[in-house]
Amino acid sequence: MLSALTVVGCGGGGDGPPHSLADGELAASAAPSTQAPDAVQTRSRPAGAWLGMVGERVTFGFVLSDGSYHLLYSPPGDAQALAGFMHGRASLAAGGFRSPDGRDFAFSGAPRSVEIYAAIEPGQSLIGSVSASDIAPDHAATSPTVGDASAGDAAPPAIGASAGAEGDLLLRFVAYSEAPPTLPSVAGRYAAQSSLGASGTLTIDAHGALLSEGDPNVCRLSGQLTARADDHALDVTLAFEGPQCSHPGQSFTGAAFFHPASQSRLYFTVTNPVRDIGVVFVSDRT
Incomplete structure (x- = not known):
């Protein structure tokens, strides 16, 4: 099973028990920053990590400085598994986050076309909506299968009862305590x-x-x-x-x-x- 927004340890990533950042209350309030004042990321742009909800799905991922986004989501009401991710590129202007041609790659079927329209407050919140529609059959991929004989007999990841993320979007900015990875x-x-x-x-x-x-x-x-x-x-x-x-x-x-x-x-x-x-x-x- 692919675990979703659960991490091993917390803070410095020690050997403690799994700790979830996918609690519902975190979708409604910003996670506190543990950064020193001189290490805080620039808040004038929307780049960074975001955590919250899309509909009933816990959602976590990244918006990069070029506007591209990579948002993982869980099955509805289950923060312990992954169900897919959304990817695309948004135009960022005048406090808006607009992505009319994203893709939703649910593990349970063919990809779907996604539109995201939201108001963004850099370093704070991303609030709007996600809508999805089927892609024409000649542009849709068949469900992938694994032909790697060396990969073992791992079961496919847990998936939600319904495919794809859709609904109200409510994400909060999550600050990092470490410098960008090298x-x-x-x-x-x-x-x-x-x-x-x-x-x-x-x-x-x-x-x-x-x-x-x-x-x-x-x-x-x-x-x-x-x-x-x-x-x-x-x-x-x-x-x-x-x-x-x-x-x-x-x-x-x-x-x-x-x-x-x-x-x-x-x-x-x-x-x-x-x-x-x-x-x-x-x-x-x-």
Whole structure:
């Protein structure tokens, strides 16, 4: 099962019990900042992490400085599992957040077209609505399957009873206590699970090169992370290598980011160039 907005430990990411940032009260009030005054992010722009609700779904993710967004969401009323993510790019002007051509990649079916219109107060709140509609059949991808024989028999992640996020949008800005991640700070080994149902080990080196364990003649994941100086997120490119991968030879791009309460859980949200396939990886540092 892919856990959703639950992190291991809190604060510095210790070895304590799982701690959830997905409580309903956090959707209605801003999480307190633990940053020193000289480390507080610039609040004149909407970039950063956001946490709250879309309809009945707990939602957490990132808006980057270029207006692109990566928003993970849970099944309705269940903060312990992931159900999909929304991705797109918004125009940001005059206090508005407008994205007429986003994509919703629910784990339970084909992607849908998403429109997000909201009022944004940088560093404070993002309030509006999300509406979704089906994509014409010739532009919709079939539900992905896993052909990686080295991935084991991991069950697919838990999904909600209904597909996709839709409804009222209420998000609050979440401040980070750490500086933006650098490639050396991200380097390490991670136990990862994907929305395709496969699990395995990822290794990231100090230069951002990513490689999964596995036989490239069967299936292996490779990629590159690039630090963003002005965001608490990283750009990422991934490729599936091997004939038994679910998407052999295809490349994906997106973002990677830590949960604000832990530097041990790293999320990846990536899409292919035509945005008819989206994949999530939840990776715990080992």
